[in-house]
Amino acid sequence: MALSLQVFYLEGEDSVVKERLLDMAFEPKILALCCHYCAYAAADLAGSMRAQYPPNVRVLRLPCTGKLDTGYILRAFERGIDGIIVAGCLEGGCHFQEGNLRARKRVTLVRELMAEAGLEQERLEMFNLSSAQGQTFADIVEMMTGRIKELGPSPLREKVAVGG
Amino acid sequence: MIVAHRKNIQDLKAILAPHKKILVLGCGGCVTVCLAGGEREVGMISSALRIAYRVDGDEHEIHETTIERQCENQFIEEILPKVQEVDAVLSLACGAGVQSIAERYPNKPVYPGVDTKFIGILQEQGIWTEKCAACGQCIVGFYGAVCPLTRCSKAQVDGPCGGARNGKCEVSPEIDCGWQLIYDRLKAIGQLDRLLDPAPLTDWSKSHEGGCRKVVREDQRVKTPTSG
Numbered sequence: 001m002a003l004s005l006q007v008f009y010l011e012g013e014d015s016v017v018k019e020r021l022l023d024m025a026f027e028p029k030i031l032a033l034c035c036h037y038c039a040y041a042a043a044d045l046a047g048s049m050r051a052q053y054p055p056n057v058r059v060l061r062l063p064c065t066g067k068l069d070t071g072y073i074l075r076a077f078e079r080g081i082d083g084i085i086v087a088g089c090l091e092g093g094c095h096f097q098e099g100n101l102r103a104r105k106r107v108t109l110v111r112e113l114m115a116e117a118g119l120e121q122e123r124l125e126m127f128n129l130s131s132a133q134g135q136t137f138a139d140i141v142e143m144m145t146g147r148i149k150e151l152g153p154s155p156l157r158e159k160v161a162v163g164g
Numbered sequence: 165m166i167v168a169h170r171k172n173i174q175d176l177k178a179i180l181a182p183h184k185k186i187l188v189l190g191c192g193g194c195v196t197v198c199l200a201g202g203e204r205e206v207g208m209i210s211s212a213l214r215i216a217y218r219v220d221g222d223e224h225e226i227h228e229t230t231i232e233r234q235c236e237n238q239f240i241e242e243i244l245p246k247v248q249e250v251d252a253v254l255s256l257a258c259g260a261g262v263q264s265i266a267e268r269y270p271n272k273p274v275y276p277g278v279d280t281k282f283i284g285i286l287q288e289q290g291i292w293t294e295k296c297a298a299c300g301q302c303i304v305g306f307y308g309a310v311c312p313l314t315r316c317s318k319a320q321v322d323g324p325c326g327g328a329r330n331g332k333c334e335v336s337p338e339i340d341c342g343w344q345l346i347y348d349r350l351k352a353i354g355q356l357d358r359l360l361d362p363a364p365l366t367d368w369s370k371s372h373e374g375g376c377r378k379v380v381r382e383d384q385r386v387k388t389p390t391s392g
Contacts, residue, residue, distance in 0.1 A: 070204075071204070071207050071208065071211065074215070077215055116172055117213075117216035118174075118219040119215055156215060156219065
């Protein structure tokens with residue numbers, strides 16, 4: 001029903017209605033960079049628990065968030081991703097001692113660069129959770145999906161980078 | 165090493181505004197070590213610039229490359245085809261590297277992507293500090309290997325100013341008093357008597373005050389003055 005309405009209005013002339021419908025139809029693409037030892041297992045647990053969360057997230061496993069490179073985040077934004085979750089172990093609980101603490105510093109640096117470049121910092125957030133927190137993972141995805149829906153699509157969407 | 169720090173993305177965007185095809189050029193020397201302009205930073209700055217332009221709806225081609233050192237012609241030659249293809253070069257090297265690229269490619273606009281700060285050391289992970297003013301006539305041997313020109317905020321070579329409090333400079337409590345450091349160091353190595361001697365005169369003509377400097381080593385030269 002919604003789809004047919006959308007098609008109907010898109011063919012019409014009312015650009016305000018068209019824009020509004022496009023906003024309503026916006027389904028963000030969110031990348032979750034998850035540590036193997038915690039968030040990735042928590043995402044798995046969320047599935048086993050049948051916890052419901054929006055299907056907008058794409059999970060990418062890292063051996064530790066300490067593996068996170070600022071380039072992973074920036075390149076993903078360049079390619080039009082709408083939001084990024086970095087999810088590492090609870091502070092003090094990193095399998096490699098301090099990978100999650102280093103990741104947080106890198107996330108802070110990228111957020112600075114995003115602000116300078118004019119991209120909303122809120123599109124990137126780091127979270128800490130344990131492998132037992134399946135529901136927390138679902139809540140994080142829910143919260144970020146809501147936040148990105150409010151922000152709207154990334155201004156870099158559907159535009160392919162030149163060079164590189 | 166020469167220590168540099170990245171410029172703000174908005175400032176870079178403004179500097180590069182007239183150009184559509186830009187080469188972001190990294191240097192594998194000092195700026196790689198101080199994490200300001202090496203291959204990794206080239207990737208980071210290039211990505212941030214692409215994002216910044218596209219947020220505004222502008223399309224700019226940003227290319228990336230890093231060479232061994234930007235202060236040597238031998239390495240600069242390697243990038244000739246890439247430089248010819250672009251409208252401008254954003255060099256992430258120190259000020260010497262930027263000028264070196266500009267001299268080699270006289271018709272190409274070249275801009276600095278970092279602010280060159282000082283000659284210094286890695287004090288601890290993530291902290292770099294200034295140690296040398298490149299005065300052209302090293303005098304640290306008289307001062308227990310602590311440079312009064314650099315470490316003393318007033319560059320006093322003949323004793324402390326009297327403004328220090330608890331070993332900290334009156335310019336900022338963050339800065340150690342250079343003369344406190346000199347005293348402590350001379351005491352530690354048993355050379356406090358050096359302070360009784362008058363300070364050697366500083367020949368400022370060997371510093372930048374003597375004009376743009378040059379070191380010529382005939383034993384190293386391939387091109388002799390007569391061979392042209």
